[in-house]
Amino acid sequence: MEIFIQVIASGLTLGAMYAVSTIGLALVYSALNMLNMSQGALLAFGGYVCFYAMETLGLPAPVAMLAAMVVGGGLGLAIYLLVARPMLGSPMFETQIFIATIGIGSVLQSVVLQLFGPQPKAQPLNVPGGVSLGGVVVPWQSLLILTIALAMLAGVAWLLGRTRAGLAIRATAQNRDAAQLMGIRIGQVYAQVLMLSGALAALSGIMVSSLSGLLPTMGADPMLKAFVICVVAGLGNVPGAAIAALLLGLLEAIIQYLFGVQYAFAILLGLVIGVLIWRPYGLFGKRQVVRL
Amino acid sequence: MEPDDLLVCERVTKQFGALAAVKELSFAARRGEILGIGGPNGAGKTTLFDVLSGLNEATSGRVLLDGRDITRAAPEAICHAGIARTFQLNACFDSLTVRENVQVGAVFGRAASGLPGLRPSAEAEAATQEALALVGLADKGDVVAGALPVLDRKLLMLAGAMATRPKLLLMDEPVGGLTHAEIDLMMETVRRIKAQGVTIILIEHVMRFLVALSDRVMILHHGERIYEGPAAGLARDRTVVDVYLGEGASARLAALLPEPAP
Numbered sequence: 001m002e003i004f005i006q007v008i009a010s011g012l013t014l015g016a017m018y019a020v021s022t023i024g025l026a027l028v029y030s031a032l033n034m035l036n037m038s039q040g041a042l043l044a045f046g047g048y049v050c051f052y053a054m055e056t057l058g059l060p061a062p063v064a065m066l067a068a069m070v071v072g073g074g075l076g077l078a079i080y081l082l083v084a085r086p087m088l089g090s091p092m093f094e095t096q097i098f099i100a101t102i103g104i105g106s107v108l109q110s111v112v113l114q115l116f117g118p119q120p121k122a123q124p125l126n127v128p129g130g131v132s133l134g135g136v137v138v139p140w141q142s143l144l145i146l147t148i149a150l151a152m153l154a155g156v157a158w159l160l161g162r163t164r165a166g167l168a169i170r171a172t173a174q175n176r177d178a179a180q181l182m183g184i185r186i187g188q189v190y191a192q193v194l195m196l197s198g199a200l201a202a203l204s205g206i207m208v209s210s211l212s213g214l215l216p217t218m219g220a221d222p223m224l225k226a227f228v229i230c231v232v233a234g235l236g237n238v239p240g241a242a243i244a245a246l247l248l249g250l251l252e253a254i255i256q257y258l259f260g261v262q263y264a265f266a267i268l269l270g271l272v273i274g275v276l277i278w279r280p281y282g283l284f285g286k287r288q289v290v291r292l
Numbered sequence: 293m294e295p296d297d298l299l300v301c302e303r304v305t306k307q308f309g310a311l312a313a314v315k316e317l318s319f320a321a322r323r324g325e326i327l328g329i330g331g332p333n334g335a336g337k338t339t340l341f342d343v344l345s346g347l348n349e350a351t352s353g354r355v356l357l358d359g360r361d362i363t364r365a366a367p368e369a370i371c372h373a374g375i376a377r378t379f380q381l382n383a384c385f386d387s388l389t390v391r392e393n394v395q396v397g398a399v400f401g402r403a404a405s406g407l408p409g410l411r412p413s414a415e416a417e418a419a420t421q422e423a424l425a426l427v428g429l430a431d432k433g434d435v436v437a438g439a440l441p442v443l444d445r446k447l448l449m450l451a452g453a454m455a456t457r458p459k460l461l462l463m464d465e466p467v468g469g470l471t472h473a474e475i476d477l478m479m480e481t482v483r484r485i486k487a488q489g490v491t492i493i494l495i496e497h498v499m500r501f502l503v504a505l506s507d508r509v510m511i512l513h514h515g516e517r518i519y520e521g522p523a524a525g526l527a528r529d530r531t532v533v534d535v536y537l538g539e540g541a542s543a544r545l546a547a548l549l550p551e552p553a554p
Contacts, residue, residue: 162410162411163410163411164399164400164410164411164412165410167388167392167395167396167399167412168396168399168400170385170387170388170392171385171388171396174385174386174387174388175383175384175385177347177367177383178379178383178384178385178452179385179396180346180347180366180367180368180371181345181346181347181367181368181370181371181376181377182371182376182396182397182400182401182452182453182455182456183368183371183372183397183400183401183402183403183456184368184396184400185368185400186368
């Protein structure tokens with residue numbers, strides 16, 4: 001029982017962290033048909049901004065998190081204005097933006113390396129201690145991550161489902177031409193989506209680094225997992241991505257417990273291949289890619 | 293330009309490589325009328341709509357709405373200027389509910405005034421309700437659009453377009469694939485829209501529909517106009533019969549038409 005609670009707690013924490021960065025990717029893909037390969041670098045950037053704000057500027061944790069998200073959103077906006085917008089008209093947009101964002105990612109990673117050096121650093125945003133649940137000590141840190149992630153997911157769901165901006169995002173993701181013809185300024189939608197995705201990446205980076213520390217390359221692994229989750233859910237399916245993230249997080253924790261950490265990613269990828277053979281458009285995908 | 297012309301096209305050409313889908317086409321839609329457009333497949337009808345609505349920019353020529361040049365405007369700007377459009381094929385937002393589909397038009401169809409609010413304005417909500425009632429979908433507001441049958445989808449597209457409160461409505465084959473009774477229902481709906489003072493240009497192959505609704509008819513062939521005038525003249529026009537209607541269809545069409553005035 002104790003082990004069960006421990007595995008569930010760590011699985012949910014993992015899943016919640018994945019979910020935050022995955023929905024960012026899924027949103028951008030569904031609205032722009034853009035695979036954002038700089039997501040990993042955005043993650044790291046967010047983690048380091050939080051580190052800098054707390055450690056060097058001495059700001060309180062919530063302010064530091066907010067600052068990281070604002071910087072992440074700003075980077076998202078810059079990616080839209082400087083890279084995505086000039087390419088949008090091209091028939092090769094999907095390939096071009098894929099390659100361009102790989103470039104953006106390495107530039108951002110180099111900037112982090114230049115500013116903070118290659119040594120690992122500890123994320124100062126850390127809550128010590130834990131709470132006893134059914135005889136098991138669950139770290140406050142995990143609970144905090146879970147709470148923030150769920151709040152953020154709820155916030156995104158509210159934004160998409162209940163606001164005018166969300167209506168525009170969903171309509172654009174579904175049918176770009178029709179959305180434009182009904183008066184939606186899709187340039188604004190794209191900018192909003194990339195900003196939101198950048199802010200979510202920063203938040204996700206803070207969470208990841210609070211568990212495993214800061215490294216300029218820390219974003220690579222979460223980004224890879226986010227892509228895997230997106231593909232499993234069906235590319236561009238946002239609610240599906242959140243569910244798949246939680247499921248895969250749990251699965252990873254269970255595999256880690258049963259077989260050991262070194263097998264987790266391999267078994268996960270094996271399962272994903274199985275899912276894709278069984279359902280080529282993803283668990284929640286439909287043949288005629290109905291997005292969002 | 294006549295004062296009662298709402299939309300004026302001047303020598304509009306749309307070139308795809310060597311092919312001119314629309315060739316030096318000039319015509320006008322008068323305020324409050326229904327202008328029907330017919331012609332064989334590939335005549336450039338839908339391309340013309342793409343040009344008018346901004347999805348595909350004209351290669352040359354000018355398009356004026358209310359005297360304002362909209363030739364190079366973006367689709368959303370053209371929507372804000374007062375042109376709405378429905379598609380031949382399903383172009384609803386399938387995962388959104390019926391009400392949300394219409395809200396898109398109501399909320400974004402008019403250029404934003406003031407700060408963007410979180411929720412649709414009261415005015416947009418009223419426009420949504422009105423558009424749903426206009427097409428008779430008021431009681432299906434919470435149904436997901438993807439689950440609707442063909443007729444309801446077409447009506448939904450129409451409601452979404454009307455929610456933008458257009459001056460000019462472009463309808464691309466609104467009754468393709470519908471049954472006889474459904475066509476009658478669509479006809480009634482279009483008449484209600486006309487009664488609100490909206491100018492309509494409609495593309496349709498179903499001659500019964502085109503003839504019954506159109507104040508004037510224009511027939512296109514290879515991107516050029518081969519006929520423009522009253523529907524009553526169609527069956528007697530040699531070129532139209534030869535390239536589009538054929539003898540059999542013209543005979544059936546003649547039977548639909550009122551006796552020509554002497």
